[in-house]
Amino acid sequence: MKKIVLNLEPLTCPSCIKKIEGALNRMDGVADAKVLFNSGKVRAQFDENQIAAEDIAKTVTGLGYPIISQKVS
Structure with missing residues (x-):
């Protein structure tokens, strides 16, 4: 398994979390996706x-x- 961390521009609403996590977690090959609202990281x-x-x-x-920015490890 690999990990990716995406730094986004500041998120403005909690519904952004559901939208991003929902889309990523439905993708084949993605085991777990989390959005950290306060830091703007995925x-x-x-x-x-x-x-x-x-x-x-x-x-x-x-x-x-x-x-x-993004980092893959």
């Missing part, structure tokens, strides 16, 4: 054999949340 564990980190990032930006 953390997800994923199976690199099923999904690429870029696909996770594209999903978040496609929902309308710009990514400031």
